Amino acid sequence: MSIILLKKAEDLINKCTAHTRESGLTFDWVMTLTDELGYPSASMISASRADGTNWIAFCTGVSANKPNRIRKDPRACIYLFENKSFTGISLIGKTEIITDLEIKRQMWYDELADHFNGPEDEGLCVLMFKPERYNIFIDYQTIQGEFIK
Numbered sequence: 204m205s206i207i208l209l210k211k212a213e214d215l216i217n218k219c220t221a222h223t224r225e226s227g228l229t230f231d232w233v234m235t236l237t238d239e240l241g242y243p244s245a246s247m248i249s250a251s252r253a254d255g256t257n258w259i260a261f262c263t264g265v266s267a268n269k270p271n272r273i274r275k276d277p278r279a280c281i282y283l284f285e286n287k288s289f290t291g292i293s294l295i296g297k298t299e300i301i302t303d304l305e306i307k308r309q310m311w312y313d314e315l316a317d318h319f320n321g322p323e324d325e326g327l328c329v330l331m332f333k334p335e336r337y338n339i340f341i342d343y344q345t346i347q348g349e350f351i352k
Contacts (some may be wrong), residue, residue: 205346205348207348208212208339208342208344208346209256209337209339210280210343211337211341211342212256212292212315212341213255213256213336214255215228215283215290215341216244216253216255216256216259216283216292216311217253217254217255218251219232219250219253219283220249220250220251220252220253220259221249221250221252221312222251222252222312223249223253223313224239224350228285229285229286229287230283230284230290230342231245231247231283231284231285232248232249232250232261232281232282232329233245233246233247233278233281233282233283233284234246234247234248234261234281234282234332235267235277235278235280235281235282236269236272236273236298237272237275237276237278237315238272239272239275242279244272244280244343245266245282245328246268246269248261248263248269249262249314249328250259250283250303250311251311251312252310254334255340255349256334257278257279257333257334258292258331258333258334259275259294259331259332259334260306260310260329260330260331260334261328261329261330261332262307262310262311262312262315262326262327262328262330263320263327263330264319264326265300265325265326265327265328266326267303269309269330270298270300270328270330272352273298273299273300273330277297277298277299278296278297278298278344279295279296279297279332280294280295280296281293281295281296281332281334282294282295285302289340289343290340290341290342291335291339291340292337292339292340292341293337293338294332294336294337294338295335295336295337296332296334296335296336297333297335298330298331298332298333298334299330299331300301300328300329301328301329301330301331302328302329303323303329304322304329306324306329307322307323307327307328307349308322310322310329315327315329334350335349335350336348336349336350337349337350343345
C-alpha cells in the first residue's frame with residue numbers, strides 16, 4: 204500500500220506546478236525554512252516544475268527572504284496540501300540556490316513576468332529542493348520514510 208500512496212503523491216506533485224497544473228486541482232505549496240533567529244518560518248510559494256520526489260523547483264528573487272535563509276541553512280520542509288480532500292504531502296530535504304541562465308529559462312512561467320523582466324533578469328533565481336524524507340497523508344492513510352538516492 205505504501206508504494207501506491209507514494210506513487211499518488213508523486214503524481215500530485217507533478218500535476219501541481221506552474222507548468223503542469225491541471226484544472227480543478229486546488230493544492231497549495233508551503234515552504235518552511237529557518238529564520239534569522241533559528242525558528243521555523245513558513246510561507247506560501249508556487250512550484251515551477253517537479254520531477255516527482257526527485258526534485259521540485261521554485262522561482263523567487265535572489266535577495267528575497269527565502270534565498271537569504273537558504274544561504275544560512277539549506278534545510279527545508281515543503282508541504283503540498285488540499286483542504287477539500289484532506290491530503291497533505293510533507294517533504295523534508297535541502298534546497299540549492301541556482302542562478303544558471305539555462306535552468307532559469309527552463310523554470311520560467313508567465314506569472315513571473317509580474318515580478319521579473321524574463322529569465323535573464325539577474326534578480327531571479329531558482330530554488331531547487333531535493334527531498335530526503337517524507338510524511339504523506341492521502342486517502343486517510345499515512346506513510347513515512349526516507350528516499351534512497
